Amino acid sequence: MALEGSVAFDDALRALEAHYLAMPPVAAMQPRIGGYDGERLTLVAPLSLHVNDKDCAFGGSLVSLMTLASWGLVTLKVKEAGLDADVFVADTDVRYLAPLYADLEAESSLDEGASWETFITTLRERGRARTTLACRVPLPEGGIATEARARYVAILRR
């Protein structure tokens, strides 16, 4: 929020995109940051690279993009707080609700009941914190293709 519209905000998103593309399996997915408003991070990727045998989006690609979106959101929040931490995914529950025949879009935000303030305070005080993210892949016609809840852990670097 503090960074929105500022040079630092743009720099943070550019750094995150570069971070993604430095990972070989992620570069192969060609994800782009579709938007970030301080609370919700959206990643997009072209369907052509992610089609399965039924001409819709491959389940593995959907999970990968959702994992990257939530990991990216936690990473942005840690950096916005001026902290330096490694961020890990701990677990993920995915529900595939409907096939997606369009470009992939994964929208990540904090899960209901979770708080960035608590997460950052805990990370700062204990050197380690955990939070839950909710991510969804919308259908272009309305509704949801795939949704996930995932827990992420951040550990301060020494």
Added chain:
Amino acid sequence: MALEGSVAFDDALRALEAHYLAMPPVAAMQPRIGGYDGERLTLVAPLSLHVNDKDCAFGGSLVSLMTLASWGLVTLKVKEAGLDADVFVADTDVRYLAPLYADLEAESSLDEGASWETFITTLRERGRARTTLACRVPLPEGGIATEARARYVAILRR
């Protein structure tokens, strides 16, 4: 089991591998069938293509390989029964237990309490069936890097 060691067994595995590689996001992962004994299907993929920013296996790649292994096992079982069906993943619960600094290996088998006989009988009689698979990525030093339980649905083609 019936097909093991036979020409049909080898043909089925070759067809499955070709099916995998026909999907662009899967071809980019370079998975190979590491083994199949009639009950357990193992897929392998090189770490070099799947490293994250911490030089270990990317979570999205681990889920993708596990998803492919379980999907492939259901597909093989449907074909062994002489049936023609589309196979879909319905949901997946993943636990990331330890980082993996070696090539990826995903071993899929039927979950405890599930039965291929029930699954195939239901599919044959009702045109649709659902079952649960368990998949794990072992650590080379022993123990488990990542494990998943996932439900798959098969629907007979008309």
